[in-house]
Every structure is written in structure tokens, then in C-alpha cells.
Amino acid sequence: MRFLIKFSYDGSAYAGFQTQRGLNTIQEQLENAASIVNNHQKTVIVATGRTDKGVHALCQYAHVDINVKITEKKLKRALNSNLPDDIHVIETKQVADDFHARYNVKEKEYTYKINMGEYNPLERNYVFQYNYKLDINNMKEAIKYFLGEHDFRAFVTDNKEKENCIRTITKATISEQDEIITIKFTGNGFLRYQVRNMVGILIKVGENKISPETVEKILESKDRTKAGKTAPAEGLYLSKVKY
Amino acid sequence: MRFLIKFSYDGSAYAGFQTQRGLNTIQEQLENAASIVNNHQKTVIVATGRTDKGVHALCQYAHVDINVKITEKKLKRALNSNLPDDIHVIETKQVADDFHARYNVKEKEYTYKINMGEYNPLERNYVFQYNYKLDINNMKEAIKYFLGEHDFRAFVTDNKEKENCIRTITKATISEQDEIITIKFTGNGFLRYQVRNMVGILIKVGENKISPETVEKILESKDRTKAGKTAPAEGLYLSKVKY
Numbered sequence: 001m002r003f004l005i006k007f008s009y010d011g012s013a014y015a016g017f018q019t020q021r022g023l024n025t026i027q028e029q030l031e032n033a034a035s036i037v038n039n040h041q042k043t044v045i046v047a048t049g050r051t052d053k054g055v056h057a058l059c060q061y062a063h064v065d066i067n068v069k070i071t072e073k074k075l076k077r078a079l080n081s082n083l084p085d086d087i088h089v090i091e092t093k094q095v096a097d098d099f100h101a102r103y104n105v106k107e108k109e110y111t112y113k114i115n116m117g118e119y120n121p122l123e124r125n126y127v128f129q130y131n132y133k134l135d136i137n138n139m140k141e142a143i144k145y146f147l148g149e150h151d152f153r154a155f156v157t158d159n160k161e162k163e164n165c166i167r168t169i170t171k172a173t174i175s176e177q178d179e180i181i182t183i184k185f186t187g188n189g190f191l192r193y194q195v196r197n198m199v200g201i202l203i204k205v206g207e208n209k210i211s212p213e214t215v216e217k218i219l220e221s222k223d224r225t226k227a228g229k230t231a232p233a234e235g236l237y238l239s240k241v242k243y
Numbered sequence: 244m245r246f247l248i249k250f251s252y253d254g255s256a257y258a259g260f261q262t263q264r265g266l267n268t269i270q271e272q273l274e275n276a277a278s279i280v281n282n283h284q285k286t287v288i289v290a291t292g293r294t295d296k297g298v299h300a301l302c303q304y305a306h307v308d309i310n311v312k313i314t315e316k317k318l319k320r321a322l323n324s325n326l327p328d329d330i331h332v333i334e335t336k337q338v339a340d341d342f343h344a345r346y347n348v349k350e351k352e353y354t355y356k357i358n359m360g361e362y363n364p365l366e367r368n369y370v371f372q373y374n375y376k377l378d379i380n381n382m383k384e385a386i387k388y389f390l391g392e393h394d395f396r397a398f399v400t401d402n403k404e405k406e407n408c409i410r411t412i413t414k415a416t417i418s419e420q421d422e423i424i425t426i427k428f429t430g431n432g433f434l435r436y437q438v439r440n441m442v443g444i445l446i447k448v449g450e451n452k453i454s455p456e457t458v459e460k461i462l463e464s465k466d467r468t469k470a471g472k473t474a475p476a477e478g479l480y481l482s483k484v485k486y
Contacts, residue, residue, distance in 0.1 A: 056365060118333055
């Protein structure tokens with residue numbers, strides 16, 4: 001029986017989502033928990049996508065095949081009782097045997113948080129602590145250039161020469177509350193470090209170091225060296241997934 | 244020179260505010276940092292009040308005497324550079340030599356958060372995870388009985404027979420947003436575990452196990468055994484202090 005699992009995690013303590021030998025990863029924790037439920041057989045978790053070291057998820061999905069008879073409710077409970085307290089299964093749902101958590105994704109949303117105000121120790125792992133005031137109006141101008149279908153090569157870290165970097169962003173918003181800037185991107189898919197690199201350039205715009213229009217030029221240049229710094233992991237959340 | 248220090252902390256990793264031999268405490272961390280600034284002399288931090296193991300502070304104050312010449316700004320920076328990242332000095336201010344961070348307090352506010360919704364791993368140390376729906380209207384009825392001057396003996400843990408338990412609560416509110424209940428108490432002072440014991444009884448009211456009016460009877464009984472469970476530490480914050 002194939003199940004689709006909806007889950008959330010605090011990425012602070014992990015080397016990222018994907019299993020890496022000798023490192024603590026979210027995938028490994030989930031596979032261990034699923035294997036216990038699955039009569040201790042080796043069990044594979046196939047997620048919507050990876051998240052990098054320190055990145056969080058408010059809403060992430062994976063499919064898993066369970067060969068013992070179990071209800072959706074009991075599977076949720078069994079997984080949670082075998083997971084550490086920084087990973088949590090929100091929901092489980094039986095799906096068709098050919099359902100695929102990665103291939104069937106229609107849309108994803110990522111959220112990025114920047115704190116321009118005083119450092120708050122309770123949020124130290126959950127926002128990028130920036131400390132200074134950013135020009136949010138210029139950032140709002142700049143973010144529009146990411147909308148639509150583009151070759152995002154200039155915003156990808158470590159991409160292979162021939163990798164297809166064409167993606168579509170359908171929604172991109174910036175808001176501010178209590179000195180915290182929240183940036184949201186919705187799209188059909190995102191490349192490695194793409195969101196953090198887009199945020200990096202938006203911060204440069206917010207610092208008035210480059211004009212909003214420069215973002216369009218960088219995008220068109222397809223040149224990674226032009227796009228500048230990658231924003232840190234702790235401010236990034238996978239926040240929505242649509243099938 | 245005496246300085247008043249405003250600071251915040253994530254209490255999750257600490258055995259509480261007050262120095263205890265062999266345990267990691269917030270006071271010890273602050274005194275170590277202050278001592279480095281103070282030419283490595285033994286330096287005492289006198290706070291507004293203690294907080295217990297796992298309790299947080301969004302706004303806490305302490306006074307400290309520094310015998311080297313230093314500006315307010317530099318003291319803030321020097322303390323923060325010698326503090327771990329879960330304790331943060333927000334502001335420093337030079338005060339009169341007889342100013343006392345505990346005796347001069349006029350009012351304190353404590354905040355308590357209860358999550359009735361799905362467990363969120365990112366907030367695991369910052370809310371009491373309750374999981375079920377509480378009757379917030381009944382809780383709003385009940386909280387009124389705490390307002391005014393009362394002998395809070397029934398809501399104190401480990402009190403001494405002769406301790407004065409008379410305190411005044413000037414404001415007590417309950418609100419709900421996104422399935423998180425926020426309870427705030429403002430008063431001239433609070434006894435050990437008083438807030439968590441008051442929250443404990445409000446939860447019982449919210450569960451419809453006792454009527455709102457029973458809270459008044461328990462208060463009048465001055466009998467600790469009647470008041471029931473202490474709410475857990477992770478939901479509690481010292482949130483305001485007024486001098």
C-alpha cells in the first residue's frame with residue numbers, strides 16, 4: 001500500500017533532507033521510523049524534493065510503500081512515536097500505487113524571513129538576522145522580474161552546464177510585519193539554492209546597492225557570478241506543496 | 244557605574260535563571276560575560292526576578308556594577324559578544340547607584356501560550372502542546388476571578404507556611420489566533436509557579452471539568468491541593484517589566 005505523508009520539520013539540527021552517509025538527515029529519520037512500522041524491512045521515502053542543511057519545512061510531502069496492513073491514522077501515530085521531536089507527520093493518506101510524491105507535484109511555495117529588527121534569541125534558527133533597515137519598496141519593484149518563465153541559470157549554485165534551468169514563477173510577494181520581511185515564491189519547481197540566491201539579490205536591492213531593474217539584467221545574463229550572495233539557510237521554509 | 248540591562252533569552256537549554264552549582268543557568272552566563280567586560284573581576288547580576296527551568300524571557304532586566312569606563316553602546320556590544328546565542332542584551336542604560344532591578348519593579352507581565360492545533364516542530368520549545376480544543380469562553384469567564392488583590396496561596400508551589408502570598412493582578416486576558424491561546428497576566432509581582440498554576444486551572448475550566456466559578460472557590464480556599472496541575476514551562480514567557 002502506498003501512502004502520501006504530509007510532514008513538517010525544524011531543519012536546524014540536520015545536514016539537509018537527503019540521506020548522506022555519516023550525517024544526520026531528515027530522510028534517514030523518516031526511513032528509520034517507516035522501517036519500524038514496516039516490519040523492519042528497508043523502506044524508502046520519496047519526497048517532493050530536497051531541502052538543504054538548516055532549511056525548514058512547514059509542509060513537505062513524501063510517498064512510502066508499507067507492506068503491513070495499517071490504517072492512515074495508525075500510520076501517522078506510529079511514525080510520530082518513532083520520530084524525533086523536530087520532525088512531525090501531520091497527515092497520512094492512502095494513494096494509488098503509481099502516485100509519485102516528486103513527479104506529481106504541480107506547485108511549490110517557499111517562504112523566506114528576514115529580521116531587520118533586534119535579534120530575538122527565540123527566533124535565532126528561524127529568521128535571517130539582518131539588523132539593518134531594507135528598502136522594501138525597491139524590493140517589491142525588483143521581485144516582479146522573477147515572475148513568469150525564465151532561465152534561472154544566474155540564480156543556481158553548482159549547476160551542470162547542460163542542466164535545464166527554465167522554471168516558471170507564478171507568484172512572488174513581499175510583506176513586512178514587526179520589522180520582519182516575509183518573501184514568498186510560488187512556482188512549478190525550484191533549482192538548487194535558487195530561492196536563497198533570489199533573496200540574496202533582493203537584499204542587495206533593499207540595500208540600494210543595485211537598482212530593481214538590474215535584477216532583470218542579471219536574470220538575462222544567465223551568469224551566476226553576477227547574482228552575488230546566497231541568503232543563509234535558517235530563513236528558508238518549504239511552506240506549501242500542491243498536487 | 245551601575246547599568247540597567249534589558250535582555251531576552253530562550254530558556255530551553257537552561258536550569259532556570261538563578262545560579263545553581265553545577266548547572267547551566269542564565270545568571271551564570273550573564274555574570275561570566277559581565278566579568279569579562281569588568282576586567283575579570285567577580286561581577287554580580289541582580290535581575291528583576293527569577294524564571295524557572297525552561298521558561299523564556301522576551302523582556303527581562305538586571306542591574307550590574309561595572310568598574311571600568313565604558314559607554315552604554317559598547318557595554319551592550321561587549322556583553323553580546325561574550326554571551327551564547329540564546330541570550331541577548333537588547334539595551335543598556337546607566338542608572339543611579341541606588342537603582343535596584345528587583346526592588347524598583349512596578350509591574351510585570353507574563354505570557355503563556357497553549358497550542359490546541361497540530362504540533363509544530365518549530366515551536367516545540369515555545370508553546371504548551373495541548374492537542375485538543377479548549378472552551379475559551381469559559382476560560383475568559385474564569386480568568387476574571389484572578390483580577391484584584393488576593394491571597395494566592397492556593398496557586399503557589401512549595402511555599403513556606405508564613406510566606407506573604409498577597410499579590411495584585413491588574414490585567415488578565417485570553418485571546419486566540421490560529422488555534423494558539425495566549426494568556427497574559429499583569430501584576431505587581433508573582434509567586435513561584437503562580438502563573439503556571441493559574442494556567443493549569445484555566446485549562447481545567449477549558450476542558451469543562453470545573454466551572455469558571457470554581458476558580459473563585461479555589462482561590463478562597465488557600466489550599467494548594469485544590470488547584471491541580473502546573474502547566475509546563477515551555478509555554479511561559481516573562482514578557483514585560485515596568486519600572
